[in-house]
Amino acid sequence: MNSLKTMKKSTRSNLVTYGIVIGFYVVMQLLVSGGMLSNSMQGMLVPICTYVVLAVSLNLTVGILGELSLGHAGFMSAGAFSGAVFWVIAGVNMPAPLGLALAMLIGGVVAGVFGFVIGIPVLRLRGDYLAIVTLAFGEIIKNVLNAIYLGWDSNGLHFSLSDSAALNLEEGGEVIINGAIGITGMKKASTFTAGIILVLLTLFVVLNLVNSRAGRAIMSIRDNRIAAEATGINVTKYKLMAFITSAFLAGMAGVLYALNMSALAARKFDYNTSILVLVFVVLGGIGNIRGSIIAAAVLYVLPEMLRGLNDYRMLIYAIILIVVMIFNQSPQVVAWRAQVWEKLSTIGFFQKLAKLKKQSKGEA
Amino acid sequence: MKKALSLVLAAAMAFSFAACGGSTSTAGTSAAGSSGTASTGAASAGTSTGSASGAAIKIGGIGPLTGGAAIYGNAVMNGAKLAVEEINAQGGLQFELNFQDDENDSEKALNAYNTLKDWGMQVLLGTVTTQPCLTIAPETASDNIFLLTPSASATEVIQEDNAFQVCFTDPNQGVASADYIADNGLATKIAIIYDSSDAYSSGIREKFVEEAAAKGLEIVADEAFTSDNKTDFSVQVQKAKSSGAELVFLPIYYSEANLIIQEMNRQGCTAQVFGCDGLDGLLTIDGADTSLFEGVMLLTPFAADAQDEKTQNFVAKYQEQFGDIPNQFAADAYDGVYAILAACEQAGVTADMDASTICDMLKGAMPQITLDGLTGDGMKWEATGEVNKAPRAVKIVNGAYSAM
Numbered sequence: 001m002n003s004l005k006t007m008k009k010s011t012r013s014n015l016v017t018y019g020i021v022i023g024f025y026v027v028m029q030l031l032v033s034g035g036m037l038s039n040s041m042q043g044m045l046v047p048i049c050t051y052v053v054l055a056v057s058l059n060l061t062v063g064i065l066g067e068l069s070l071g072h073a074g075f076m077s078a079g080a081f082s083g084a085v086f087w088v089i090a091g092v093n094m095p096a097p098l099g100l101a102l103a104m105l106i107g108g109v110v111a112g113v114f115g116f117v118i119g120i121p122v123l124r125l126r127g128d129y130l131a132i133v134t135l136a137f138g139e140i141i142k143n144v145l146n147a148i149y150l151g152w153d154s155n156g157l158h159f160s161l162s163d164s165a166a167l168n169l170e171e172g173g174e175v176i177i178n179g180a181i182g183i184t185g186m187k188k189a190s191t192f193t194a195g196i197i198l199v200l201l202t203l204f205v206v207l208n209l210v211n212s213r214a215g216r217a218i219m220s221i222r223d224n225r226i227a228a229e230a231t232g233i234n235v236t237k238y239k240l241m242a243f244i245t246s247a248f249l250a251g252m253a254g255v256l257y258a259l260n261m262s263a264l265a266a267r268k269f270d271y272n273t274s275i276l277v278l279v280f281v282v283l284g285g286i287g288n289i290r291g292s293i294i295a296a297a298v299l300y301v302l303p304e305m306l307r308g309l310n311d312y313r314m315l316i317y318a319i320i321l322i323v324v325m326i327f328n329q330s331p332q333v334v335a336w337r338a339q340v341w342e343k344l345s346t347i348g349f350f351q352k353l354a355k356l357k358k359q360s361k362g363e364a
Numbered sequence: 365m366k367k368a369l370s371l372v373l374a375a376a377m378a379f380s381f382a383a384c385g386g387s388t389s390t391a392g393t394s395a396a397g398s399s400g401t402a403s404t405g406a407a408s409a410g411t412s413t414g415s416a417s418g419a420a421i422k423i424g425g426i427g428p429l430t431g432g433a434a435i436y437g438n439a440v441m442n443g444a445k446l447a448v449e450e451i452n453a454q455g456g457l458q459f460e461l462n463f464q465d466d467e468n469d470s471e472k473a474l475n476a477y478n479t480l481k482d483w484g485m486q487v488l489l490g491t492v493t494t495q496p497c498l499t500i501a502p503e504t505a506s507d508n509i510f511l512l513t514p515s516a517s518a519t520e521v522i523q524e525d526n527a528f529q530v531c532f533t534d535p536n537q538g539v540a541s542a543d544y545i546a547d548n549g550l551a552t553k554i555a556i557i558y559d560s561s562d563a564y565s566s567g568i569r570e571k572f573v574e575e576a577a578a579k580g581l582e583i584v585a586d587e588a589f590t591s592d593n594k595t596d597f598s599v600q601v602q603k604a605k606s607s608g609a610e611l612v613f614l615p616i617y618y619s620e621a622n623l624i625i626q627e628m629n630r631q632g633c634t635a636q637v638f639g640c641d642g643l644d645g646l647l648t649i650d651g652a653d654t655s656l657f658e659g660v661m662l663l664t665p666f667a668a669d670a671q672d673e674k675t676q677n678f679v680a681k682y683q684e685q686f687g688d689i690p691n692q693f694a695a696d697a698y699d700g701v702y703a704i705l706a707a708c709e710q711a712g713v714t715a716d717m718d719a720s721t722i723c724d725m726l727k728g729a730m731p732q733i734t735l736d737g738l739t740g741d742g743m744k745w746e747a748t749g750e751v752n753k754a755p756r757a758v759k760i761v762n763g764a765y766s767a768m
Contacts (some may be wrong), residue, residue, distance in 0.1 A: 043478035047471060143590060146561045162572050181563040183654065184498050184520045207746035261470060267591070268470065269563065304475050312432055 013206045016199065017290045024297075025196045040304060048297050049195025050257040053202045055280040055296040056289055057180060057249035060206050063287030064215070064279070065242040071134030072250055072277050073098045075111040077269030079251025080258035081145055083107030084183050087174050087259060089152055092187055100189045104198070104255045104256070111251025114141075123239040127224070130243075136316030138274055145266035150177040182265035183258075190260040196254055199293075202249050209245060218242050283324055347364040392454055395549065399568050400617065419715035420740060421708065422724075423448070423701070424485035426476045427492030433644070436693045440492045440514050442686045443694030446678070447701035456707055458715065459701070466491060469501040475611065485509065486719045486728070489700050490753060492693065494518045494563045501527045510723040512704060514696035518563055528730055529751055530700045530739065532665070534564060537640045538571030540755045541663055541708035543560030544609065546579035546640065550661075551638060554583035555609035557600045557614050557624060568615035568640055569735040584609050597627045605633040613638050618645040622652055629656050646690040660760045665739035666695040667758050667765040675738055692739070699737035703745075706733040 007015075028045060031037040038039055054072060061069045083103035091099030099170075114137070122133045150165065151158040152174030160166040163174050174303045178181055209215045220228040258264045284295030302320065306313045327333055425444055427437030441463040448459045461481055466473035473496030473544045480488070488504055491497040497516035505524035506510040513521060516528045517537070522529055532540070544550060554576065556712050559565040569586075576583055584607040587600040601624060604612050612628070612635045612718075614621050621643050628635070636659065643662040647654055668679050668689050680700060682690040704726075711729035735743045741754030758765040 002652060038478075038479040039481040060699075139592065143561070143592070146590065163566070163573075165570065165574065179563075180561050180566050181495075181498070181520065183500065185523065188700055195526060218559050261474060261499045262502035263470060265470065265498075265563070267495065304479070307476075307479055311429070313465070 007131070010211050012288075014203075014211070017203060017207070017293070020290070020293065020334050021196065022107075023194075028192065045192040046190050046195045048259040048300050049192070050248065050253045050260070051277065051296040051300050052199050052356075053253035053256070054250055054277045055284065055292040056199075056202050056206055057246045057253070058277050059281045059284070059287065059289055059292045060209070060242055060249075060260050062281055063248040063285075064206075064222065065218055065239060065246075065287075067239070067243070067245070068128055068131040068276070069134045069243075070131050070137035070271070071136075071276050073269040073271070073273035074115060074134065074138030074245075075247040076251035076254035076257065076273070077141055077145060077266060078114050078254070079104075079111040080108030080254030080264060080269070081183075081266070082110040083176070083251075083255030084186060084258040084264050085150065085176055087189060087255075088183065088186060088359060089309055090353045093190070097194070100194055100255075100259060103189070103259065104252045107255035108248040110251040111152060112248035112253065114246050115247025116240065119212075119240045123243060124236050135271070138271060140267070142266050142269050145177075145182075146180050147181050149175065151175045158195060180248050180265065180267070182263060184263045186259065186260055186264065188259060190256050194255055198252060198329075202252075203277045203289070203293075204247065205245065208291070209242070214238060214241060218298055243274075279321065283321065285328065303316050310338065375383075376683075382739065385506075391619070400579075400616055402502050413538075419713045420452075420458035420460040420528045421713065422484050423459050423461050423704065424480035424483065424488045424490070424623050425461060425697075426480070426488070426490035427463065428468040429463070429465040430541070431467045431469075433493055435691075436515065437465070437492050438698040439688075439691050440490070440692035442682065443514075443697035444489055444701050446681060446685065446694075447698045449496065451701065451705055452656070452666075457705060457713075458588055459705070461489075466493075466496050468493050469497065470496045470533040472496075473500055474503065481507070481509075481578045486715075486717075486722050487704055488512070488696065489514065489704065494521065497521045498563075505540065505725065508723045510719075510726045514619040514700040515693050516554075519565055520602045525747070525749070526727055528703075528745055530696045531560070531641070531751070532755065533570040533750060534567030536624075537755070539575045539665060540569040540617070541568070541613065542572050542579055542581060542639065542642060543574035543756075544663065544757055545613075545638060546576075546581055548580050549700070550638070551581075551611035553608055553610045554613055555587070555604035555607055555611070555635065556583060556631045557587045557589070557592070557604065558614075560588035561589055562616070565616050566624045572613065573617065589620075593729055597624045597692050600624070601627045601631055601633060603636065604628075605631055608625060609635050611636040611638055614643065615640050617642040622646060622686070625656050626653075636661065640661070641692055647760065647765075648689055648691065654760075654763045658762075658763075661757060662760075664692055665753060665756060666692040667756070669764050670767075674736075678738055695738040699735065699739050699743070702737060703730075703733065703735050704736055767768070 028037065032042060054076060058069065058072050060069055078189045083106055087099060087103045098122040118133060118137055122130050149164045150162040151167035151173055153170045155170065158169060162176055167175065217233045220233060221235055221238055225235060231295050280296040280299055281292055283299065286288045286290030303313060303317050306316055309316055346363050403525045425441060428434050431436045438692050444461055448461045451540050462477035462480060464479055466476045473491055477500050482524060488509055490513060490566045491500050492515050494516045496517065497513055498520055501521050501524055506524065510523060511527045511528065517531050517534045517735060519533045519535060556569055558569040564724065573583060585604045587603055589597065589600060614624060614637060618623050625637060639662040646660065650736050679690060682694060707726045707729040710733050710759065711725035713725055730745045731747045737743055744752045756767065758767055
């Protein structure tokens with residue numbers, strides 16, 4: 001208990017974040033084994049993990065690095081397709097966890113390479129160029145993946161941009177990516193456990209990066225680029241570090257997403273998906289990792305919970321987004337919340353909470 | 365940074381609202397799509413239940429009720445609803461329908477499917493669109509739930525032995541179109557304009573090109589567009605025109621076809637237009653100049669103004685209840701429900717059986733039934749899941765379909 005008190009504040013906060021994820025896992029596993037979880041909820045567990053990883057990794061770019069990226073779905077799709085192709089060709093014959101892990105690694109590396117290629121020229125510039133370039137990247141990679149035909153036979157891989165007949169596959173050859181139809185008939189590999197492990201890994205990478213020397217350098221660039229440069233920080237290097245890490249994690253999330261379904265099409269990874277992840281980050285609080293986790297999980301489940309409202313479902317969802325936004329960000333509401341909090345803290349139970357909150361605020 | 369972010373998000377929102385015709389999956393856009401369809405669409409409730417006193421067989425439906433493809437999902441839901449009401453009114457086997465939205469998105473379709481499983485679905489009528497169906501079909505196979513899709517037309521959809529189709533497969537349509545053009549001597553020089561980002565369109569086009577080569581038809585222009593780039597077709601039409609094509613083949617949906625036909629008119633391109641079932645709906649576009657569509661030929665299994673009694677009954681009832689003229693999707697769904705009924709009667713399925721037992725019995729019964737439906741007389745199913753019915757070619761004359 002003593003060590004918990006003397007612990008660094010950031011470490012304690014990080015442990016709480018890990019605890020939330022592990023707690024969620026334990027509760028869900030208990031519910032599943034008790035047969036108390038509906039099919040609908042069980043089916044959403046892996047996507048929740050995917051979107052949590054995406055939101056946390058995007059928060060690294062948007063919140064910690066302070067650059068706007070609108071192409072997160074592009075990195076996700078690069079990872080998803082490369083990982084899925086590996087899985088179809090080689091991974092299926094391996095033990096599932098090993099195959100999945102290797103597919104994720106490949107997906108992450110491919111997405112990371114794309115992040116590097118995009119980051120090298122763009123991150124040298126000042127201003128919001130990254131937003132424009134990543135937006136374009138997302139659209140380009142979607143259209144390219146839409147046009148790709150990839151086949152596989154004993155001679156190796158065949159590739160075409162026109163149609164599957166142009167692949168010239170020999171007898172018994174298999175079309176893997178079939179243009180706009182994408183990859184079909186995949187064996188599923190993603191599990192909730194794998195998803196939670198990926199979430200924990202992501203948190204480990206991001207939280208450690210943020211609290212390291214490199215992380216402080218990255219945040220100093222965000223806060224004042226000129227001052228950071230003046231103290232001798234290599235701006236491009238640290239920007240690239242954050243951006244590539246973010247892309248790498250998005251690629252891994254893409255593989256988790258792809259192998260959770262038996263079909264994969266490029267159309268899903270459009271601009272809307274990028275914005276969806278950005279919405280998770282913004283509503284969770286820019287730069288707030290724990291907020292991203294909670295926002296991604298809640299906002300993913302919400303539209304499904306609202307199914308009973310039929311046609312008004314998406315309307316209500318949008319209204320909830322706006323209300324949450326106002327509740328979190330509007331200065332008047334924030335002031336009002338503080339007032340309410342003051343009043344509540346005269347009551348016994350809340351006094352303790354308020355004290356705790358003050359304490360942590362003072363430390364910050 | 366914050367300012368820039370809010371600006372971009374605002375722009376994003378504005379953009380999504382403007383482009384609510386496109387595929388949608390996020391909050392803002394879908395809301396736009398849904399409110400749009402709610403006002404134009406008929407009495408569309410997300411979930412609908414047929415009467416069902418006592419035990420009824422639970423039929424689940426999945427399709428896009430919101431977003432860019434909402435017109436298809438709503439048509440299927442309404443068509444199915446009509447059929448279920450009729451069947452329940454007759455007595456005998458009772459059905460209960462629960463239709464869930466998937467926004468034409470595989471991921472949402474999976475969620476919808478799981479929701480239906482919680483509801484206790486015994487038979488699945490869906491999904492409406494191809495892409496989500498590619499995800500759902502393997503799921504139903506592993507859960508052993510019977511799947512009958514009214515309108516998902518890719519061959520990959522029916523790979524599993526529990527999956528059956530009411531509509532033609534894409535290759536069938538491509539082959540039938542090429543055969544029809546060649547056999548009737550409509551043209552020898554053909555231009556194709558298709559959507560390369562759409563599974564339906566590129567599937568038909570691929571088989572069409574193969575069959576055209578076999579039949580000695582010459583493809584003089586083969587132009588693609590994508591779903592992100594479907595507002596200006598001047599380049600594609602220009603190429604088709606300058607290639608000297610006598611016929612333009614459009615294996616696409618009607619909203620783009622409308623723009624292409626207008627552009628052809630503007631450029632003075634007089635080639636014959638030929639399309640597949642996706643063109644069904646041309647005549648129902650609000651505010652379009654239907655005189656431009658004169659002479660357009662399409663292969664479709666259903667024409668709303670056909671003179672037979674069954675079609676007229678269906679159209680009258682549909683119009684009375686939902687205020688729209690039904691399209692081919694509604695007819696496919698209507699036939700789909702009757703096919704399920706016929707198969708259930710054939711196999712002796714009752715409502716108290718579990719989904720897996722029903723699936724096994726229906727799998728055996730489907731190839732044995734013959735159905736005289738709206739989309740074809742004497743429809744029969746192969747054990748592979750493919751339907752056997754004759755494609756009908758119609759031509760638009762005086763603003764209406766006429767059989768050829």
